[in-house]
Amino acid sequence: MTANFRPIIYFILSLAYSFAATAQVNTDQVMRVGQNALYFEDYMLSIQYFNQAIQAKPYLAQPYFLRSIAKLNLEDYAGAEADASKAIELNPYLSDAWEVRGVARQNLGRNRLAIEDYSEALKLLPRNRLLMFNKAMALNEIKEYDAAAETFSELIKYYPGFENAYLGRARMELAREDTVAALADIDKALSINDKALNAYIMRADIAINSDGDFERALADIDQAIKLQPRMAGLYINRAFLRYRLDSYSGAMEDYDYALTIDPLNSVALFNRGLLLMEVNANDLALQDFDRVLELEPDDYRALYNRAVIQRAKGNYDAAAADITRVAERFPDFPGAYYLRGAVYRDQGRLAKAEADFKKGEALARSLTPEVAEKYNRDIAAAQPGADDSSQGESSSDNSRDLASEADVSRRFAKLLTVDDNADFREEYNNSAIRGRVQDRNLNVETEPLMMLSFYSSPTELRRNTYYIREVDDLNATRMLRFVLVVTNDVPTIDELTAARHFQSIDYYNSYLATHAGRPVDFIGRALDFITVRDYVNAEKDASRAVELTPDLALAYMVRAQARYSRYLLERNEASPKATDAITRASLARKALSDVLADYDKVIELSPRTAVAWFNRGNILMELEDYPEATEAFTKAIELKPDFGEAFYNRGYIALRAGRRNEGVADLSKAGELGIVPAYNLIKRMSF
Numbered sequence: 127m128t129a130n131f132r133p134i135i136y137f138i139l140s141l142a143y144s145f146a147a148t149a150q151v152n153t154d155q156v157m158r159v160g161q162n163a164l165y166f167e168d169y170m171l172s173i174q175y176f177n178q179a180i181q182a183k184p185y186l187a188q189p190y191f192l193r194s195i196a197k198l199n200l201e202d203y204a205g206a207e208a209d210a211s212k213a214i215e216l217n218p219y220l221s222d223a224w225e226v227r228g229v230a231r232q233n234l235g236r237n238r239l240a241i242e243d244y245s246e247a248l249k250l251l252p253r254n255r256l257l258m259f260n261k262a263m264a265l266n267e268i269k270e271y272d273a274a275a276e277t278f279s280e281l282i283k284y285y286p287g288f289e290n291a292y293l294g295r296a297r298m299e300l301a302r303e304d305t306v307a308a309l310a311d312i313d314k315a316l317s318i319n320d321k322a323l324n325a326y327i328m329r330a331d332i333a334i335n336s337d338g339d340f341e342r343a344l345a346d347i348d349q350a351i352k353l354q355p356r357m358a359g360l361y362i363n364r365a366f367l368r369y370r371l372d373s374y375s376g377a378m379e380d381y382d383y384a385l386t387i388d389p390l391n392s393v394a395l396f397n398r399g400l401l402l403m404e405v406n407a408n409d410l411a412l413q414d415f416d417r418v419l420e421l422e423p424d425d426y427r428a429l430y431n432r433a434v435i436q437r438a439k440g441n442y443d444a445a446a447a448d449i450t451r452v453a454e455r456f457p458d459f460p461g462a463y464y465l466r467g468a469v470y471r472d473q474g475r476l477a478k479a480e481a482d483f484k485k486g487e488a489l490a491r492s493l494t495p496e497v498a499e500k501y502n503r504d505i506a507a508a509q510p511g512a513d514d515s516s517q518g519e520s521s522s523d524n525s526r527d528l529a530s531e532a533d534v535s536r537r538f539a540k541l542l543t544v545d546d547n548a549d550f551r552e553e554y555n556n557s558a559i560r561g562r563v564q565d566r567n568l569n570v571e572t573e574p575l576m577m578l579s580f581y582s583s584p585t586e587l588r589r590n591t592y593y594i595r596e597v598d599d600l601n602a603t604r605m606l607r608f609v610l611v612v613t614n615d616v617p618t619i620d621e622l623t624a625a626r627h628f629q630s631i632d633y634y635n636s637y638l639a640t641h642a643g644r645p646v647d648f649i650g651r652a653l654d655f656i657t658v659r660d661y662v663n664a665e666k667d668a669s670r671a672v673e674l675t676p677d678l679a680l681a682y683m684v685r686a687q688a689r690y691s692r693y694l695l696e697r698n699e700a701s702p703k704a705t706d707a708i709t710r711a712s713l714a715r716k717a718l719s720d721v722l723a724d725y726d727k728v729i730e731l732s733p734r735t736a737v738a739w740f741n742r743g744n745i746l747m748e749l750e751d752y753p754e755a756t757e758a759f760t761k762a763i764e765l766k767p768d769f770g771e772a773f774y775n776r777g778y779i780a781l782r783a784g785r786r787n788e789g790v791a792d793l794s795k796a797g798e799l800g801i802v803p804a805y806n807l808i809k810r811m812s813f
Contacts, residue, residue: 153182160192169196173798187217194226197794200805201812205794206230221250225257228264237264255285259294266298274298289315289322296328305336326350330363340370358388365397377401392421396428408435426452433465442473460489570807572778573771574614575744576737577687578680580657581623582613592737596680605646607633610653612737614771619657627654645671645678652684661692679731683738686724690745693717721745736766743775752779770799777804781811 160175173196179189194209210227213220228243244261248254258281265274278295285291296311309332315325330346333339344367351360365380381398384391399414415432418425429448436445446469453462467482582591592612601609607630619627634651648671655664668685675681697714722745728738743758759776762769777792790808797804 153179156182157189157192160189164192164196167199169199170797170800170802172196174800177798185216187213187220187223190216191220191223191226193798194223194230197798198226198230200797201233201809202794202797202805203230203233204790205798207234208794219250221247224250225260228257228260232260232264232267235267237267240264241268253284255281255288258284259288259291262291262298263294266294266301269301271298271302287318289318289325292318293322293324293328300328300332305332308332321353323350323353326353327360327363330367334367340367343367344371356387358384358391358394361387362391362394362397365394369401374401374405390421392418392425395421396425399428399431403431403435408438411435412439426455430462430465433469437465437469437472440472442469445469446473458489460486462486463489570778570803570810572744572747572775573801575687575690575741576612576614576771577616578653578656578684579611579613579616580608580627580653581617581619582611583615583617594680594683594735594737596732596735600646600649600680603646606650606653608653624658627657630654631658643670643674645675645681648674649681649684652688656684656688656691659691659695661688661695664688665692677731679728679735679738682724682727682731686721686728686741689717689724690721693721715749718745718749722749734765736762736769736772739765740769740772740775743772747775747779752783755779768799770796770801770804773799774801774804777807781807786811 156175156178160172160179163169163172163175173193176189176193176196179186180193183189190209191213194206194213197203197206197209207227207230210223210230213223214227217223224243224247228240228247231237231240231243241261241264244257244264247257248261251257258277262274262277262281265271265277275295275298278291278298281288281291282295292311292315296308296315299305299308299311309329312325312329312332315322319325326346326349330343330350333343333346344364347360347364347367351357351364354360361380361384365377365384368374368376368380378398378401381394381401384394385398388394395414395418399411399418402408402411402414412432412435415428415435418428419432422428430452433445433448433452436442436448446466449462449466449469453459453466456462463482463486467479467486470476470479470482576592578597584591594612597610597612600606631651631654634647634654638647638651648667652664652667652671655661655667665685665688668681668688671678671681672685693714696717722742725738725742725745728735729742732738739758739762743755743762746752746755746758756776756779759772759779762772763776766772773792774796777789777796780786780789780792790811793804793808797808
């Protein structure tokens with residue numbers, strides 16, 4: 127078990143609301159409203175106001191600084207760092223900006239740069255408690271223990287009642303393997319504040335790893351759980367302690383409860399699987415290991431244990447497949463050959479069994495305790511998400527940016543399996559966009575296509591309608607029976623609204639029965655058909671408009687929408703024409719190719735329509751042509767630099783490919799532009 131203690135990084139909004147008056151009343155008002163929103167923790171809304179101030183007066187430091195605070199609270203540390211840097215560039219005497227940037231950099235693992243920022247801020251605010259604390263913690267992270275100890279001592283000298291100073295120093299003393307001094311500081315912190323969660327966790331860790339005193343550790347973890355009853359990791363730790371104290375039922379209860387809090391916690395699933403194996407509940411254990419491997423396909427410990435269970439159940443082929451993967455990854459691990467040999471023997475494949483037993487014996491004879499320990503370390507290091515904190519900070523001081531593309535891609539793929547019972551496309555009402563929106567776990571999906579509609583669902587953050595010149599021109603003619611908008615959030619219509627559109631369809635039917643049809647008539651009726659979900663007739667009308675006016679971009683856009691909506695409907699309803707998976711896939715590609723052809727025609731006729739490029743990118747994503755999709759989103763952004771949805775989808779593709787820095791940069795921009803789910807994805811992709 128390892129302690130769950132993490133550096134406690136503080137930031138105080140000390141001077142955020144004092145800034146020089148500016149000449150334009152509108153800018154003053156926008157800033158004031160933005161500050162009010164920030165004060166009430168409406169971070170997303172405050173960013174939109176600060177965006178307006180920056181657009182109006184880009185030479186002011188305060189809007190960048192205040193926006194950096196909002197992003198910091200949303201855990202967009204890269205975005206906060208960039209905004210704080212701009213504020214410092216414009217006003218190097220803004221001490222709070224140095225502090226914000228230091229906190230952002232520390233959370234990004236760039237501790238040396240953070241220390242420089244804290245030092246600059248301390249020149250302006252000497253003996254500031256939180257600056258000194260953060261600096262000491264950053265020094266500890268880069269293993270400059272003497273400098274950290276000096277800073278902690280100075281901090282405690284001036285602020286003897288600050289319990290976190292003692293906990294921070296205890297963490298440093300543990301790194302120096304001075305458990306006596308660490309325990310003294312932890313006890314001092316608890317004498318100041320007996321509700322210091324991290325103090326109990328740290329003391330429990332010391333009891334386990336230094337003394338093997340599981341009873342004392344259990345008492346501290348019990349206290350921690352009373353203080354934080356919804357932290358899954360605490361129940362996992364207590365389950366470990368209860369197991370060591372022979373309370374199997376108590377351990378099982380804790381694993382079960384941890385998984386009710388965090389159903390996708392692979393550690394809890396793996397450990398519960400081991401415990402279930404121990405009590406011969408193999409079917410349940412197999413379910414847990416299956417789930418672990420669904421979340422982490424390269425978890426070799428889970429593979430090994432699943433192979434053991436599959437053999438016990440007589441599923442020899444499955445057992446052999448699992449243990450072969452382990453042997454291929456660790457060719458010098460004798461246990462893999464012994465197990466596979468046993469599986470082969472059970473199958474009657476005696477020659478293969480004998481070869482594996484001999485290889486296992488040969489490896490075991492050379493297995494000194496030192497070599498065995500190395501195997502254990504290698505296997506542990508090979509697990510997804512293995513803790514590499516012991517390796518220290520990289521020389522580049524940017525260690526969190528060095529995760530391999532495979533690690534990033536695997537982590538992102540894991541998120542795509544998550545179902546948090548939240549609809550990513552839900553309407554963000556005013557209450558749902560307030561506060562720490564990054565904590566609202568959502569199903570990870572792309573921003574959907576922009577649609578032509580007579581209805582939209584605007585919010586405080588986004589007006590939710592977009593400009594297309596042809597749509598604006600058509601509305602100006604007043605030839606449609608309803609005002610047309612462009613949105614990617616079309617609300618569900620009620621019965622009364624549907625009736626109005628059926629009446630509109632009847633009107634067009636009557637008019638076209640006695641008049642030569644114009645393209646606008648077919649487009650209008652097609653849009654009515656789309657509104658009432660009759661996509662087949664909508665496509666027919668749009669095609670008729672295309673025949674009458676082949677150079678009318680809007681007609682192709684309407685037809686693309688009708689075709690795509692029909693594709694979604696048939697995909698979800700499992701079209702009866704699709705009798706097998708191959709046929710369904712072929713039909714889907716054909717349908718999507720037809721939609722793509724229409725958007726390509728829109729772009730040919732109106733190449734500066736950013737929405738068409740965005741929709742093209744979405745269709746290419748569904749066709750799994752990610753490089754071309756990225757190019758389409760990039761073009762949409764070039765044409766419309768505030769196209770938040772395009773930034774989000776381009777970031778999604780980058781994360782999928784394992785390019786974390788690119789992806790997070792795009793998500794940060796998307797969040798800045800009002801795309802709420804961007805901040806949740808940034809948080810969940812942090813390492």
